[in-house]
Amino acid sequence: MSHSQDYFQKKNTKEKKEFNKMLFQHRLLVFSRIFLAIAIVATITMVLYYNYQNMVYIDYEVLKRVEFEENSTASYMNYNGNILKFSQDGAIAFTMDNTMLWNETYEMQSPMVDVAGEYVVLGDYKGTMIYVMNSAGKCGEIDAMLPVQKFCVSESGVVAAVLEDGKTTWIRVYDREGNTIADIKTTMAISGYPISVSLSNDGIKLAVSYLFINNGKLTATVGFYNFGEVGQNEIDNFVSGFNYSDAVFPYVDFVNNATAVGVGNDKFVIYRGNQKPVSEFELPLEEEIKSVFHGDKYIGLVYISGNNESKYRIDIYDESGNKVLSQPFDIDYTDIVLSNELVIIHSSLDCAIYNMKGVEKYKGSFDKSVLTVIPTDSITKFILITANRAEEIQLK
Numbered sequence: 543m544s545h546s547q548d549y550f551q552k553k554n555t556k557e558k559k560e561f562n563k564m565l566f567q568h569r570l571l572v573f574s575r576i577f578l579a580i581a582i583v584a585t586i587t588m589v590l591y592y593n594y595q596n597m598v599y600i601d602y603e604v605l606k607r608v609e610f611e612e613n614s615t616a617s618y619m620n621y622n623g624n625i626l627k628f629s630q631d632g633a634i635a636f637t638m639d640n641t642m643l644w645n646e647t648y649e650m651q652s653p654m655v656d657v658a659g660e661y662v663v664l665g666d667y668k669g670t671m672i673y674v675m676n677s678a679g680k681c682g683e684i685d686a687m688l689p690v691q692k693f694c695v696s697e698s699g700v701v702a703a704v705l706e707d708g709k710t711t712w713i714r715v716y717d718r719e720g721n722t723i724a725d726i727k728t729t730m731a732i733s734g735y736p737i738s739v740s741l742s743n744d745g746i747k748l749a750v751s752y753l754f755i756n757n758g759k760l761t762a763t764v765g766f767y768n769f770g771e772v773g774q775n776e777i778d779n780f781v782s783g784f785n786y787s788d789a790v791f792p793y794v795d796f797v798n799n800a801t802a803v804g805v806g807n808d809k810f811v812i813y814r815g816n817q818k819p820v821s822e823f824e825l826p827l828e829e830e831i832k833s834v835f836h837g838d839k840y841i842g843l844v845y846i847s848g849n850n851e852s853k854y855r856i857d858i859y860d861e862s863g864n865k866v867l868s869q870p871f872d873i874d875y876t877d878i879v880l881s882n883e884l885v886i887i888h889s890s891l892d893c894a895i896y897n898m899k900g901v902e903k904y905k906g907s908f909d910k911s912v913l914t915v916i917p918t919d920s921i922t923k924f925i926l927i928t929a930n931r932a933e934e935i936q937l938k
Contacts, residue, residue: 599904599922599937608640612930620879620916622660622677625925625932628653633664635675638925638934644679654690658743659697661718665690674701674718684720688712692739700745704736711735713750715769724769726778728752734763740795740802746770747819749802751794762791764804764811772817781818784811793834801861803841805834810843812863823863837880840866840898844878856885858898867898881917886924888915895937904937 616629624637630650635643650666665672668689674682676699688705695701699718704711713726713736728736734754741748747770752763765783773779791806802813808827813819832854835842845855852870856878859865871887873894879886884903885896890911895904908926916925922937 598902601906602904602935602937604933605923605936606638606934608636608638608932610930610932614929617655618914618927619655619657620914621657621662623916623918625916625927626655626657626662628655628664633662633675635662635677638932643677644675646673646675646680648673654693656693656695658695658741661695661697661699663693663695663701665693665703667691668706672701672703672716674699674720676718682717682719684716686714694739694741696741696745697743698745700741702739702741702748704739713739713748715748724767724779726750726767730755734761737790737792738794742796742802743799746773747796747799747817749794749796749804749813749819751791751804753790760788760790762786762789762806764791764794764813766802766813766819768817770817782815782820784813784821795834795836797836797841797861798838803834803836805831805843810859812841812859812861814861823859825863833878835878835880840880842878842880842885856887858885867896867900869896869900876913877915879915879917882921884917884921886915886917888912 613629616627619626621635624635624643627634630653632645632647634645637643646664650669652667654665654667656663660677662675663672664675670686670688670690672684672686672690672693673680674684684701686703686705688707691704691706693701693703700723701716703714705714709729711728713728714722715724717723728734734752736750737753738751739748746768748767750765752765754761754763763783763785766781767773767779768781769779773781786806789806789808791804793805794802796802800814800816802819804811804813810825810827811821812823814822829845832844832846839861841859843857847853847855847870853872855868855870857865858867869885871894873887873889873892875887876889883898887894892907893904893915894902896902910928912926912928914927916927918924924935926933926935
């Protein structure tokens with residue numbers, strides 16, 4: 543090798559090392575800038591989240607108002623973020639933009655309503671007709687041909703109805719067009735009387751609370767039925783059941799597809815399972831329960847406090863049975879809503895809102911008697927329903 547070749551080879555090696563060094567330094571600088579940007583964004587996010595968690599609102603402003611004719615016999619419900627108004631002579635669904643979704647007329651003495659997602663079922667207590675509505679209007683009619691005691695609907699439009707037939711009580715499950723999916727025959731002497739029914743969101747599973755009296759002793763049974771492939775191999779689609787001696791379970795309800803909750807006179811139970819629910823959590827109740835509420839992730843039990851500091855206490859549990867909040871309050875409430883990580887407690891004139899950390903986000907009074915409070919997608923906006931208007935408000 544000549545001296546010139548050796549010189550150029552050394553020069554190329556030196557330049558390559560310098561280039562690699564500069565490349566490494568450049569990459570390190572880019573990485574440092576990216577890391578710094580991520581750290582800044584994370585810090586800002588944490589500060590904003592902390593500020594939100596601890597931010598307290600003292601008033602509200604009205605953003606939008608819809609006026610309607612006052613009807614002293616009408617009731618109002620949250621309908622998938624919209625408003626459902628129903629009475630003895632009909633039901634109407636409309637938005638806060640005053641756009642009517644549908645209007646259904648009927649004549650009922652004691653109208654019953656259940657809502658799940660975009661589906662609504664309407665029927666008269668001890669009547670025989672059930673109307674199935676979705677966001678486009680009426681999508682089905684069910685002629686039960688027997689007096690209807692109670693019913694429920696799933697987010698998929700499946701309907702379960704409890705029907706009276708002398709000494710026999712039927713639990714009949716329909717699709718949204720009114721076709722029968724399943725018939726469950728119950729009698730007081732064999733299975734007990736169904737006092738509460740609930741469908742999972744997909745309409746595949748049904749939870750039933752039975753009251754059974756044997757030799758003068760009460761027994762509660764919470765049973766689960768599966769109308770999918772798993773339940774086809776079981777007798778009457780019955781996939782799991784749980785018996786409770788000396789008990790009554792007046793409340794059973796699905797929280798979501800995989801979680802159901804049952805509340806009896808002496809215990810609170812959470813059932814979990816996509817196909818065959820099992821009893822996952824059980825809590826003995828040593829205090830008097832006033833009412834039960836749930837969202838799609840949390841269950842709330844309201845106790846009569848019995849002390850001078852507050853009238854009531856609400857304990858919030860997640861779907862695994864972990865207590866996430868225990869909040870005393872004094873409002874003689876008409877409703878409690880669990881939504882958007884918030885607990886909204888209100889009467890006709892007063893309202894208190896807490897987050898799951900126990901921070902009181904808002905406490906105040908309404909300027910007019912409020913029938914219903916409907917949460918929106920925003921954590922600071924709500925819809926207030928009075929006898930003659932709906933208002934969208936913004937906390938401030």
